Amino acid sequence: MRLRIYFMKIICIARNYREHARELNNPLPKSAVFFIKPDTALLKNGRDFYIPEFSNNIHFEAEIVLKISRVGKYIQPEFAHRYFEQISLGIDFTARDLQNELKKMGYPWEMAKAFDGAAVTGEFFDKNQFGLSQLNFCLKKNGQMVQEGNTADMIYDFSKIIAEASKFFTLKTGDLIMTGTPAGVGQVNSGDVLTGFIEQQKIFEVSIK
Numbered sequence: 001m002r003l004r005i006y007f008m009k010i011i012c013i014a015r016n017y018r019e020h021a022r023e024l025n026n027p028l029p030k031s032a033v034f035f036i037k038p039d040t041a042l043l044k045n046g047r048d049f050y051i052p053e054f055s056n057n058i059h060f061e062a063e064i065v066l067k068i069s070r071v072g073k074y075i076q077p078e079f080a081h082r083y084f085e086q087i088s089l090g091i092d093f094t095a096r097d098l099q100n101e102l103k104k105m106g107y108p109w110e111m112a113k114a115f116d117g118a119a120v121t122g123e124f125f126d127k128n129q130f131g132l133s134q135l136n137f138c139l140k141k142n143g144q145m146v147q148e149g150n151t152a153d154m155i156y157d158f159s160k161i162i163a164e165a166s167k168f169f170t171l172k173t174g175d176l177i178m179t180g181t182p183a184g185v186g187q188v189n190s191g192d193v194l195t196g197f198i199e200q201q202k203i204f205e206v207s208i209k
């Protein structure tokens, strides 16, 4: 058996779609706000998601995911496109009840966002297959449309996200960036099936246990 040691991080941007910030009554931040999920949060396409015992309100947040393809720090927006070749769709699972408690106390969100299985990623595709600046994506729960987004509605576009994030965190090959969720986030229950699409293409399916 060959062991592959693989370290990576998942950088997420908060409140990158106005309508989503509004639905949670969150003010828009003056500058980009990031948080990180560790590699143990990764739930690959096809695996089941188990609702953790510490939450009664797990929310889905469908987000376009970028896969970083080279190392970079202080990347200028005009060169940011050179730092990713593939995109996917994923879910930033959030223990909303726990997050609200932590926010109220002024504590970091980490436990509500970075727990095991909290970062779903689908299959990755060549970014050149898509028109990145006006990309449609959506999430269905049990076949019903729950979230519809278009990357044209992002406050920080992919280039700006990479530029801003790389001021704080060195981007390494294999890192993922979750680029924010549009309106329509909601709760999952055991037995639900979430399916994600970019344009017409199915990107992932996750069953909730």
Ligand code: ZN
Pocket: 012, 013, 014, 061, 063, 092, 180, 181
């Ligand atoms: Zn999110």
